[in-house]
Amino acid sequence: MFNEDIQTLAESLLEAARQRGLTITAAESCTGGLVMGALTAIAGSSDVVDRGFVTYTNEAKQQMLGVNIENLERFGAVSNAVAKEMAYGALANSMADIAVSITGIAGPGGGSDEKPVGTVWFAIAQLGEAPHAEERHFNDLDRDGVRNEAVKVALSLLLEAIAS
């Protein structure tokens, strides 16, 4: 179901987390569960995967992750501030050691001049560290393409954070 890049990344991430005894969670908006879907595609993932939050609506982001409504209104759901709050909220509302968040515009609708289709914010939160966020632009891709690339980046950011 997932392409080879994603499978390889998921396997490397699970192995790195397992070696360090770390468990993982994700708060997903535009990827809609695919980051967790890719990790759980690998047999034996249950010792590393804690749980996942698919927070598609703003209400879900607030209620499941504690994202501040003022940040949603001021910066929008696809923003540095909300990505950080989502990752922090996933960590705080789970038993995992590390969390990734993904919030973006997969298209084809929903884009603007400021935030075109393909704009995705990611954040990583770890116990004892301030969350950090990164923005990526996946241009000229369709909805599936944006979501696939976003899954890859999310897994890569987790792997970097764990391996560093």
Next chain:
Amino acid sequence: MFNEDIQTLAESLLEAARQRGLTITAAESCTGGLVMGALTAIAGSSDVVDRGFVTYTNEAKQQMLGVNIENLERFGAVSNAVAKEMAYGALANSMADIAVSITGIAGPGGGSDEKPVGTVWFAIAQLGEAPHAEERHFNDLDRDGVRNEAVKVALSLLLEAIAS
């Protein structure tokens, strides 16, 4: 990413829910986010998809969905009772009108004589109705195959419940 059967089912389900003004949530264990992933693969799904719970661990089932630890211990996570509690918990902890749950053994490990690999329980919960659960056996399929079939059944059960 998802095969044509799943895409067609997801589109039909979104259309049926949209016509009736209903929103959807899912509590996923063995499918690990793929039901939500399949629904959100369709552009415009955001008016129907509320949120998703990827409850891979027993702790996640208890903490996110309120599944009773006694049922987990007595019947196991892959059971009629836990499937019903997961669907009910997803409904109660979301703003959705209808919930599906999926809990099964995707393999290759984790099977037993009583519950072989490919055993999956599903439940549907709707406001004002008692949850109902169904068991399916997907024999002779690998992990990907079991998960794919489970996604299809979950979408079909939602569609049946909404269309009836």
